[in-house]
Amino acid sequence: MVGVGYVGIVTGACLADLGHDVTCLDTDRRKIDQLRGGVIPIFEPGLPGLVHHNTTAGRLRFDYDYSEAIPGAELVMLAVGTPTSDRGKADLSSILPAVDDVARLMDPGTTIVVKSTVPVGTTAALAIQVAEARPDVAFEIASNPEFLRQGSAVEDFMKPARIVVGSRTAQAAATVRELYQPMIDGGTPAIFCNLETAELIKYASNAFLAVKLSFVNEMADVCEEAGADINYLTEALGLDPRIGKHFLNAGPGFGGSCLPKDTQALLQTTQLVGAPSRVVAAAIDVNANRPSRMVNKIAMATGGSVRGKRIAVLGLTFKANTDDLRQSPALAIIRWLIGHEAQVRVFDPAGMDKAAALLDRVEFAADAYSCVTDADAVAILTEWPEFAALDLERVRGLVAEPMIIDLRNLYDPATMKRAGFTYHSIGR
Numbered sequence: 465m466v467g468v469g470y471v472g473i474v475t476g477a478c479l480a481d482l483g484h485d486v487t488c489l490d491t492d493r494r495k496i497d498q499l500r501g502g503v504i505p506i507f508e509p510g511l512p513g514l515v516h517h518n519t520t521a522g523r524l525r526f527d528y529d530y531s532e533a534i535p536g537a538e539l540v541m542l543a544v545g546t547p548t549s550d551r552g553k554a555d556l557s558s559i560l561p562a563v564d565d566v567a568r569l570m571d572p573g574t575t576i577v578v579k580s581t582v583p584v585g586t587t588a589a590l591a592i593q594v595a596e597a598r599p600d601v602a603f604e605i606a607s608n609p610e611f612l613r614q615g616s617a618v619e620d621f622m623k624p625a626r627i628v629v630g631s632r633t634a635q636a637a638a639t640v641r642e643l644y645q646p647m648i649d650g651g652t653p654a655i656f657c658n659l660e661t662a663e664l665i666k667y668a669s670n671a672f673l674a675v676k677l678s679f680v681n682e683m684a685d686v687c688e689e690a691g692a693d694i695n696y697l698t699e700a701l702g703l704d705p706r707i708g709k710h711f712l713n714a715g716p717g718f719g720g721s722c723l724p725k726d727t728q729a730l731l732q733t734t735q736l737v738g739a740p741s742r743v744v745a746a747a748i749d750v751n752a753n754r755p756s757r758m759v760n761k762i763a764m765a766t767g768g769s770v771r772g773k774r775i776a777v778l779g780l781t782f783k784a785n786t787d788d789l790r791q792s793p794a795l796a797i798i799r800w801l802i803g804h805e806a807q808v809r810v811f812d813p814a815g816m817d818k819a820a821a822l823l824d825r826v827e828f829a830a831d832a833y834s835c836v837t838d839a840d841a842v843a844i845l846t847e848w849p850e851f852a853a854l855d856l857e858r859v860r861g862l863v864a865e866p867m868i869i870d871l872r873n874l875y876d877p878a879t880m881k882r883a884g885f886t887y888h889s890i891g892r
């Protein structure tokens with residue numbers, strides 16, 4: 465497994481748990497040393513135990529010496545990052561040198577599997593790169609995109625909704641299929657297709673989710689203007705099996721390291737191939753405007769201006785069950801609040817350490833209750849379960865003003881009213 469980022473560690477540990485013999489490689493020695501010392505550099509429920517169990521069992525190793533692990537490997541999986549570069553394009557500057565390393569060291573018959581999210585056509589181009597580097601050596605190549613959600617990645621790996629394998633030969637498809645045989649035997653549908661389709665399935669999946677959310681968030685705005693309620697609306701929508709009940713929660717917009725990056729990259733691809741997607745462009749555009757709408761909501765709730773107001777912010781991460789702050793709508797909202805001279809105090813169950821390096825002029829609280837103490841308004845930005853189960857009476861006694869702006873719709877408006885709060889939420 466080349467790359468010990470989020471996908472690499474989770475996939476490596478899970479494959480080891482299925483009984484495979486896995487070495488996770490990275491050029492970042494510090495990360496490898498950490499992992500060897502049992503320190504998992506990412507927050508992911510269930511992962512530390514899985515890594516510990518499989519390293520102890522001798523099926524999972526971490527190394528920076530590629531010449532130890534690549535020769536003799538039947539399968540080399542590439543799980544290096546492909547962040548957004550200029551103008552939304554996927555940045556391939558990590559995967560290209562990684563492929564060179566693999567080409568240089570691999571034995572004949574190796575199957576190279578691209579797990580990283582790469583634009584359509586990349587895996588075919590990588591095959592040319594490998595063939596040029598090692599014209600003497602026969603190899604196979606496949607695309608096997610991941611569909612792991614942060615916060616439930618181990619479960620998503622072990623119980624996937626689908627497995628996608630793109631290849632050019634039956635041999636490559638069969639080799640990758642073997643990896644996932646237990647899931648396929650257990651009834652998980654598997655799609656075997658060409659390289660380009662597999663690459664595009666990944667982007668289309670994330671883009672579809674983004675479209676779904678931008679649509680719901682727009683409908684929430686319409687609800688607010690029209691006196692309707694987004695929660696009932698999405699509940700009813702979700703009962704239509706053609707729509708489905710998941711991924712319909714209105715909120716401050718989608719964030720994270722995947723949806724924003726993959727929608728941009730897909731848009732680029734659609735433009736490049738001369739079939740520009742207007743739907744994806746609109747989803748991106750709606751999401752880009754989301755934080756300012758949220759900020760407006762907070763400002764309106766606090767009397768038109770946040771200047772000098774003490775705002776307690778609950779939630780920094782882009783969603784619950786992760787410590788990831790990348791593209792978190794909460795950061796955009798907090799920065800705006802600070803820029804408009806609000807006094808901001810924040811708390812997050814997992815994101816505080818990372819936030820300390822990204823936010824200045826905010827006060828970091830030890831827990832939710834010290835965060836809300838003396839606040840003129842409380843803004844809930846992430847749907848952590850503990851923020852949905854606050855002791856409202858206690859909160860009421862601590863705040864200066866009983867004002868809650870809930871951007872994740874965690875509470876029932878009637879309950880909040882009974883508890884004595886002025887309550888603002890999304891689309892209700």
Ligand code: UGA
Pocket residue numbers: 610611612613614615670673677710711712713714715716717718719720721722723726782783784
């Ligand atoms: C996403 C996809 O869901 C995974 O299938 C995919 O494998 C992954 O990207 C990836 O490409 O690696 P993830 O970024 O972990 O997973 O996060 P999601 O759970 O999809 O959430 C994305 C954003 O949408 C978050 O900001 C979340 O708060 C927001 N969201 C999600 C909502 O606002 N409402 C919802 O109902 C669901």
